[in-house]
Amino acid sequence: MSTAVDTASPTAPEPPTRPAGRFSELLRAEVHRLLARSFIRVVLALAVLGWLGAVVLALTQFSSPTPERLAEARTAMQQSVALSERFRQDCLDDPARPAEISGDDWCGPAQTVADLRAADFLDPPAFSLAAAGVEGAIAVGVLSAMLAFLLGATFVGAEWSSRSIVAQLFWEPRRARVMGAKLLVAAAASVVLGVLAQLAWPATAGLLQALVGDGAPLPDDFWPELAAAAGRGVLLTLLAGLLGLGLTNLVRNTGAALGIGFVYFAVLETAVNVLRPAWQPWLLTNNAAALALPGGLELSRPVETVDAAGRPVLESAVYVLGSVQAGVYLGLVTAAITGLGVVLFARRDVH
Amino acid sequence: MPAVELHAVTKTYTRLGRPPRRALDDLHLVVGTGGVHGFLGPNGSGKTTTIRVLLGLVRPDAGEVRLLDRPVPAELPQVIGSVGALVETPLFFPGFSGRQNLQLLAATAGIPRSRVEEVLKTVDLRNRATDRFRGYSLGMKQRLGIAAALLKSPRLLLLDEPSNGLDPAGIRDVRELIRRLGSDGSTTVLLSSHLLAEIEQVADSVSIMAQGRCIASGPVAEVLAGRSTGDVRIRVPALAEATAVLTAAGFAVTPAPDGLLVHGVADPGAVTRLLAEHGHYLEELTPVSADLESTFLALTAPPA
Structure with missing residues (x-):
């Protein structure tokens, strides 16, 4: 049955129809939505508080090497050398020492003050920017990646739990566009988070070096290595943020996404490490570590071979997971999970 | 459009x-x-x-x-x-x-x-x-x-x-x-x-x-x-006589407040003419239309 019902005045001019908003407006709304979320504000505030707490803690754990403290350290160093020499002498005098083995081979070479650094005998120690710079950037990269995963997951998870993402389709029915805007904003937010964290680290480390540092000069390759570690940390943060959003969008629930993450990292990866060590290069944690660490990650696993006599022997096979390889792999995993979520969102009915 | x-x-x-x-x-x-x-x-x-x-x-x-x-x-x-x-x-x-x-x-x-x-x-x-x-x-x-x-x-x-x-x-x-x-x-x-x-x-x-x-x-x-009942409500001074005239002409009639309800009326004019011919002049004739609720219920009722 088809019945036309026209109640309008036949002469009334019809106003023109309006299309959906521009993509830039959609992006602006997504940024607004991200920044207005209380949970995200609380998490970021807690991260800043945690950072300040860590700085205060570091200030209590390190102390600058004053001339008096350095003198004490040198005394402690000399006492250590003397103690070491006494033990070595006891070792050399031991009648059980085989005659054919030299004293240096059996008891080790004699230690002198030239072999040691007075700074190592400071208590509390002085902060060393040269030693902690790159390691700190890696740790900061891992922490910001974890934070980005959480933010990415809750960003879209909150929309699914409140179903406000459905209401958004009343305004922009092109679903790929809606999800594209969310992904872009999540990616930008992750990069900003990663960059801020990587800028905050040298600033903090510089402060510690100035207040409680060892005053030692930095090696020539310090800044390039720090910049490389920071860059890898930002990339890891970006991928983690997108992975959090992609996984949550796929399962349409923050709790479920975090649960899947927990089961994967706590159960599946452990099981793979124990039962299928050959699969270690495919684990996300190993790839994340390989991306973050300079030179990648060295993985070893037992391999059964045969010796010259044909007898089976168990050897350790070493596999180096390079940073580039890990970055590409993590990128592909993120793209696959995110892409699947976008395709399903674009094609399936929404209720 | x-x-x-x-x-x-x-x-x-x-x-x-x-x-x-x-x-x-x-x-x-x-x-x-x-x-x-x-x-x-x-x-x-x-x-x-x-x-x-x-x-x-x-x-x-x-x-x-x-x-x-x-x-x-x-x-x-x-x-x-x-x-x-x-x-x-x-x-x-x-x-x-x-x-x-x-x-x-x-x-x-x-x-x-x-x-x-x-x-x-x-x-x-x-x-x-x-x-x-x-x-x-x-x-x-x-x-x-x-x-x-x-x-x-x-x-x-x-x-x-x-x-x-x-x-x-x-x-x-x-x-x-x-x-x-x-x-x-x-x-x-x-x-x-x-x-x-x-x-x-x-x-x-x-x-x-x-x-x-x-x-x-x-x-x-x-x-x-489209769902008209075919009923009309009428008001006349002599209810009993009007009822007799209508019933004799084959209409089904039931009492209603202040008047009568005549059922199955295809042409309300026929009621007017019939009563006038017998000297009963109508004070009111109102077709009883279906309301939306009854129409809705009738249309959406499952088939018997």
Whole structure:
């Protein structure tokens, strides 16, 4: 049955129809939505508080090497050398020492003050920017990646739990566009988070070096290595943020996404490490570590071979997971999970 | 130009482990521009699915859908800026205030913030605009949903059960708002409701759905006329004599307050003439028309 019902005045001019908003407006709304979320504000505030707490803690754990403290350290160093020499002498005098083995081979070479650094005998120690710079950037990269995963997951998870993402389709029915805007904003937010964290680290480390540092000069390759570690940390943060959003969008629930993450990292990866060590290069944690660490990650696993006599022997096979390889792999995993979520969102009915 | 057109639209929901359910079955529906069009039907008749299809949320298996003369979903983005919608429960961020939720939606379409204040005033929520959505009563949530639908100053307003959760005063306010919107000539309101009285009071036209099909559609008076009872109520001074005359002529007559009810009257003029010929002059003759409720129940009743 088809019945036309026209109640309008036949002469009334019809106003023109309006299309959906521009993509830039959609992006602006997504940024607004991200920044207005209380949970995200609380998490970021807690991260800043945690950072300040860590700085205060570091200030209590390190102390600058004053001339008096350095003198004490040198005394402690000399006492250590003397103690070491006494033990070595006891070792050399031991009648059980085989005659054919030299004293240096059996008891080790004699230690002198030239072999040691007075700074190592400071208590509390002085902060060393040269030693902690790159390691700190890696740790900061891992922490910001974890934070980005959480933010990415809750960003879209909150929309699914409140179903406000459905209401958004009343305004922009092109679903790929809606999800594209969310992904872009999540990616930008992750990069900003990663960059801020990587800028905050040298600033903090510089402060510690100035207040409680060892005053030692930095090696020539310090800044390039720090910049490389920071860059890898930002990339890891970006991928983690997108992975959090992609996984949550796929399962349409923050709790479920975090649960899947927990089961994967706590159960599946452990099981793979124990039962299928050959699969270690495919684990996300190993790839994340390989991306973050300079030179990648060295993985070893037992391999059964045969010796010259044909007898089976168990050897350790070493596999180096390079940073580039890990970055590409993590990128592909993120793209696959995110892409699947976008395709399903674009094609399936929404209720 | 019709505001809404659906031709031969079919939609079957399939879920693993459950039998398929046909929500829309060869649905044909055309709603012209302007006025309020009531969309009636029992639960599960396909009203909400129809609205979801119009908004591109649900993809039909077959058929043609047009909204403001554009095919859906292909060209929906070209007209969505002129379509406001409230489908079932309003969907907002619980942690954001009412104003913040509307501002976010307005930002999506580049609508100025002043418009947010206008619609908040329209639905009488300005005093609570800074409260979080999760603290709103059901009626306030519904009013915010209507405000969101009005943000775009829509040419087509799709309202699915807008009176849900509203108190009597709220229902009256929404009814007046819908009537006002429908009377401006430029806005078409498609009002889905199970409140027959609400539809009857505000709708200019109506469509009745049952089992995924549109079983009646047209101006309210026309749909009701299609279900005419054939009864007339008459008032004459001599009730007993008039009853005798009519009964002798073959009419079924029953007493009614202040008069008589004559059943099965194809031509009311015949009653007038018959009584006049016998010297009884009518003080009143009123055809008894079906109301929307009885029409709705008759049309949607399952087959015996």
